[in-house]
Amino acid sequence: MSKLDIEVFDAKSIKKTPITISDVSPNDNVLSLKRKISAKNHLSVDRLSIRLEPRGKNVADEKFVSELNLPAKNAQLYVRDLGPQIAWKTVFLLEYAGPLFVYPIFYLRPSFIYDASSKPVHQAVFLALICHSFHYAKRLYETQFVHRFSNGTMPFTNLFKNCSYYWGFAAFMSYFVNHPLYTPPMLGSLQIYAGLIGFVLCEAGNFSIHTLLRDLRPPGTKERKVPYPNSNPLTQMYNFTSCPNYTYEVGAWISFSLMTQCLPALFFTLAGFAQMKIWADGKHRNYKKEFSNYPKTRKPIIPFLC
Known part of the structure; x- marks a missing residue:
């Protein structure tokens, strides 16, 4: 599986302009994705919840990108700010x-x-x-x-x-x-x-x-x-x-x-x-x-x- 470009939408307001995370390896885990998102939206990693759907469950940090069954093109994820932790x-x-x-x-x-x-x-x-x-x-x-x-x-x-x-x-x-x-x-x-x-x-x-x-x-x-x-x-x-x-x-x-x-x-x-x-x-x-x-x-x- 080749590397992905993933659009990350705000789970609370999907109309907001998404963040694009480029060159994501299938062997990356969700925690590494959170770190890349954190670098762009300036929220601490602990505040971020990654989801497959806007109202879906939080995806565990240990999950690999390859386990998320994302499409090769137009891959999308959702992030929710959990607030101060x-x-x-x-x-x-x-x-x-x-x-x-x-x-x-x-x-x-x-x-x-x-x-x-x-x-x-x-x-x-x-x-x-x-x-x-x-x-x-x-x-x-x-x-x-x-x-x-x-x-x-x-x-x-x-x-x-x-x-x-x-x-x-x-x-x-x-x-x-x-x-x-x-x-x-x-x-x-x-x-x-x-x-x-x-x-x-x-x-x-x-x-x-x-x-x-x-x-x-x-x-x-x-x-x-x-x-x-x-x-x-x-x-x-x-x-x-x-x-x-x-x-x-x-x-x-x-x-x-x-x-x-x-x-x-x-x-x-x-x-x-x-x-x-x-x-x-x-x-x-x-x-x-x-x-x-x-x-x-x-x-x-x-x-x-x-």
Whole structure:
């Protein structure tokens, strides 16, 4: 296949004068095309989405031009400006750092917030502080040292949305758990320690899945494989769900809600589950579509159910 001259139209306004990219080799990938377009329209590569149709899906950077089935003459592509972008890692670090600092404020400075005299702190309140802080410290560690991101950036506006969600819920939960009128769990120590054990096990399971996924993808690649359990018994959850990291995440917050008997914590759990169910359904569909031998016994997030 000979080299191509490709006209690149603005996906939002195809009436605009197209950019012409000359001498494109069939062995060029989409990322190299983005770089050539970036040099002409002066937008960063991260902002560009290449599509075969104006409203089509984004074509992966790894795709070769030869795989796009473009005609030898009058070849056309469409580019969309995704707007200002920010690194996924930066967003994760900021959204997780907030709760780590917001939640303890209500515990450490109750007289500033509640305008009430201090009283002995209940065991459940202290353990809630430890568990909540540990969870977000773990997330920061994973973001820095464990996760390998398949996408480099996300829209800049997501930073404010994500931070509002995590920081806001941290303050919402902490306000009620650390309130002077906080009511301890109905079943006492039994309920507290049952919730604590469940939280610790689920946090360990979540970390186990994240390390398994890290080892599955070579550094600097976007390679995808079917994940299977390894020697760690907590990874056996992969026999039942496509996204056991989400399963464990939800389990951890159910346990936290049980340990604290706090309604705002349950609200956070339900909101998180609703979002993770959407993500899990999408990943489950993609696994089945991409891998013909994908295990049929797995459900997206809840074993045996959904």
